[in-house]
Amino acid sequence: xxxxxxxxxxxxxxxxxxxxxxxxxxxxxxxxxxxxxxxxxxxxxxxxxxxxxxxxxxxxxxxxxxxxxxxxxxxxxxxxxxxxxxxxxxxxxxxxxxxxxxxxxxxxxxxxxxxxxxxxxxxxxxxxxxxxxxxxxxxxxxxxxxxxxxxxxxxxxxxxxxxxxxxxxxxxxxxxxxxxxxxxxxxxxxxxxxxxxxxxxxxxxxxxxxxxxxxxxxxxxxxxxxxxxxxxxxxxxxxxxxxxxxxxxxxxxxxxxxxxxxxxxxxxxxxxxxxxxxxxxxxxxxxxxxxxxxxxxxxxxxxxxxxxxxxxxxxxxxxxxxxxxxxxxxxxxxxxx
Amino acid sequence: xxxxxxxxxxxxxxxxxxxxxxxxxxxxxxxxxxxxxxxxxxxxxxxxxxxxxxxxxxxxxxxxxxxxxxxxxxxxxxxxxxxxxxxxxxxxxxxxxxxxxxxxxxxxxxxxxxxxxxxxxxxxxxxxxxxxxxxxxxxxxxxxxxxxxxxxxxxxxxxxxxxxxxxxxxxxxxxxxxxxxxxxxxxxxxxxxxxxxxxxxxxxxxxxxxxxxxxxxxxxxxxxxxxxxxxxxxxxxxxxxxxxxxxxxxxxxxxxxxxxxxxxxxxxxxxxxxxxxxxxxxxxxxxxxxxxxxxxxxxxxxxxxxxxxxxxxxxxxxxxxxxxxxxxxxxxxxxxx
Numbered sequence: 001x002x003x004x005x006x007x008x009x010x011x012x013x014x015x016x017x018x019x020x021x022x023x024x025x026x027x028x029x030x031x032x033x034x035x036x037x038x039x040x041x042x043x044x045x046x047x048x049x050x051x052x053x054x055x056x057x058x059x060x061x062x063x064x065x066x067x068x069x070x071x072x073x074x075x076x077x078x079x080x081x082x083x084x085x086x087x088x089x090x091x092x093x094x095x096x097x098x099x100x101x102x103x104x105x106x107x108x109x110x111x112x113x114x115x116x117x118x119x120x121x122x123x124x125x126x127x128x129x130x131x132x133x134x135x136x137x138x139x140x141x142x143x144x145x146x147x148x149x150x151x152x153x154x155x156x157x158x159x160x161x162x163x164x165x166x167x168x169x170x171x172x173x174x175x176x177x178x179x180x181x182x183x184x185x186x187x188x189x190x191x192x193x194x195x196x197x198x199x200x201x202x203x204x205x206x207x208x209x210x211x212x213x214x215x216x217x218x219x220x221x222x223x224x225x226x227x228x229x230x231x232x233x234x235x236x237x238x239x240x241x242x243x244x245x246x247x248x249x250x251x252x253x254x255x256x257x258x259x260x261x262x263x264x265x266x267x268x269x270x271x272x273x274x275x276x277x278x279x280x281x282x283x284x285x286x287x288x289x290x291x292x293x294x295x296x297x298x299x300x301x302x303x304x305x306x307x308x309x310x311x312x313x314x315x316x317x318x319x320x321x322x323x324x325x326x327x328x329x330x331x332x333x334x335x336x337x
Numbered sequence: 338x339x340x341x342x343x344x345x346x347x348x349x350x351x352x353x354x355x356x357x358x359x360x361x362x363x364x365x366x367x368x369x370x371x372x373x374x375x376x377x378x379x380x381x382x383x384x385x386x387x388x389x390x391x392x393x394x395x396x397x398x399x400x401x402x403x404x405x406x407x408x409x410x411x412x413x414x415x416x417x418x419x420x421x422x423x424x425x426x427x428x429x430x431x432x433x434x435x436x437x438x439x440x441x442x443x444x445x446x447x448x449x450x451x452x453x454x455x456x457x458x459x460x461x462x463x464x465x466x467x468x469x470x471x472x473x474x475x476x477x478x479x480x481x482x483x484x485x486x487x488x489x490x491x492x493x494x495x496x497x498x499x500x501x502x503x504x505x506x507x508x509x510x511x512x513x514x515x516x517x518x519x520x521x522x523x524x525x526x527x528x529x530x531x532x533x534x535x536x537x538x539x540x541x542x543x544x545x546x547x548x549x550x551x552x553x554x555x556x557x558x559x560x561x562x563x564x565x566x567x568x569x570x571x572x573x574x575x576x577x578x579x580x581x582x583x584x585x586x587x588x589x590x591x592x593x594x595x596x597x598x599x600x601x602x603x604x605x606x607x608x609x610x611x612x613x614x615x616x617x618x619x620x621x622x623x624x625x626x627x628x629x630x631x632x633x634x635x636x637x638x639x640x641x642x643x644x645x646x647x648x649x650x651x652x653x654x655x656x657x658x659x660x661x662x663x664x665x666x667x668x669x670x671x672x673x674x
Contacts, residue, residue, distance in 0.1 A: 080408060
């Protein structure tokens with residue numbers, strides 16, 4: 001475990017205070033002595049005791065992270081960015097995964113607080129006054145990501161509502177008049193926190209309302225179906241995508257669903273986009289390898305992670321919650337609609 | 338932060354010892370009293386102080402994890418499994434990522450030791466006597482995964498050499514006689530730890546040697562090229578895949594390279610497998626969405642993570658390094674060769 005300050009002092013024949021000056025780059029020491037001390041420290045692999053130092057500051061220099069899982073490609077990218085940024089800033093990451101289980105999430109939060117994490121980056125499935133009360137009770141800085149909870153906790157995300165509205169606007173301009181909206185999490189609406197999914201869902205409806213006026217003829221002009229259940233592929237198979245007037249656009253609230261839907265449609269002999277259009281949301285990096293290239297909404301998951309870490313650390317170190325502007329997004333014109 | 342044992346004792350009008358019996362399910366307490374105590378504990382959200390408890394056992398109940406990154410799909414699956422299993426066993430995960438930087442890896446290891454992790458799951462890019470000496474110096478149980486270091490540290494993995502040998506045997510049976518082996522990490526051979534990649538590389542060569550005898554005519558019968566550089570796509574483009582006799586099989590040492598290669602070949606108008614065959618290794622879950630389905634080698638990353646966590650915890654709790662048998666693998670017959 002390396003050499004101690006005391007041992008360095010003995011080896012260099014100087015006082016512990018002098019060694020401390022050299023190691024922490026404080027004045028009151030000659031360049032020559034400083035060089036010698038740093039040399040000895042390096043030789044003997046001296047390592048400052050972070051734990052002791054941070055405890056002195058009343059911190060553990062740890063950041064707790066609470067996500068659903070790492071199978072979701074976006075979360076893997078997010079966790080990667082949070083870890084890198086946190087370590088750059090001198091913090092180490094406690095990673096916990098909830099599998100979208102509300103109770104598991106509460107356990108993770110409690111564990112992180114018991115282990116004295118200086119702050120927590122949380123993607124929550126919980127919501128409501130009671131939960132907010134519990135969060136306040138943790139007395140720990142918390143930055144939310146992916147699912148907003150309330151104004152009390154900084155939220156790192158994009159304007160999902162506006163982004164989905166713009167994206168569906170693109171489909172209308174392409175002439176689509178029949179839509180199937182695929183969003184399994186809507187099945188849990190009211191029971192768990194699906195903030196982001198709800199925002200996208202509102203954006204979808206707003207786009208059609210505005211579109212209805214634009215193309216005139218009113219809402220009736222669009223045939224829409226909503227699939228809000230876990231077995232969304234079964235539900236989709238029961239729909240007659242060929243019926244009615246014109247081609248159907250299957251609007252998926254996440255790329256993950258879009259990939260499943262595209263996979264399923266093609267296994268049924270439906271050509272994308274010739275027979276049916278498919279749109280995703282998230283622009284996960286794996287899309288690069290999937291053809292036809294999925295049309296989707298892009299935002300920078302890297303930036304999410306970096307912002308979340310920076311915002312949390314700002315709160316930890318300055319003592320007050322920072323406000324985070326919503327991040328940028330853009331439509332990705334693929335080949336699937 | 339919930340109620341204390343003392344407060345529960347007061348609320349129930351019993352001794353602290355009685356509350357302790359109830360909470361830790363020890364004898365010497367009536368069912369009725371126990372039920373009342375647990376009820377009060379639940380109502381007031383009592384949380385045992387894990388930190389105190391583990392410190393008493395001389396443990397922090399934390400497991401350090403050192404991986405390259407989470408972009409590599411296999412690592413995301415691995416980290417997910419390690420986290421889940423560790424938490425099931427009462428441990429929390431410190432996640433650190435090295436980006437394959439040897440010095441960063443050493444920093445991560447030091448940090449984890451400074452933070453008193455009970456043990457570490459390590460995917461290393463470092464190797465050699467000097468590094469092993471440093472690892473021993475950490476005085477911490479370490480289980481290696483993905484890259485073996487030495488017999489001193491349990492290694493969770495498959496027989497990569499045998500697996501690649503079998504896979505290439507499949508290509509020989511399909512009639513392939515021309516091969517391009519794509520493995521960028523081989524460029525770092527001797528400089529960093531590429532154990533797994535080296536094993537696969539040996540397996541490839543062994544398959545061709547055996548094959549040469551089998552199909553008779555000797556080694557000369559096969560045309561082989563090896564691409565061991567970072568800009569492997571450029572190198573691949575410089576090869577004339579059409580030349581010579583028969584179709585070429587591009588054997589990629591990881592699915593990640595195979596996906597890039599397939600993407601690149603198709604962008605050049607090469608049909609897979611009609612014009613060129615492509616094989617991967619790892620069977621990452623995303624392959625499901627990529628067509629043609631990549632032929633590859635499957636092993637259970639979930640099991641890697643679970644085994645790694647279990648082996649490390651066994652070492653932590655029993656005090657001696659367990660031996661881990663190498664895990665199962667199987668050839669996945671796709672459509673790409």
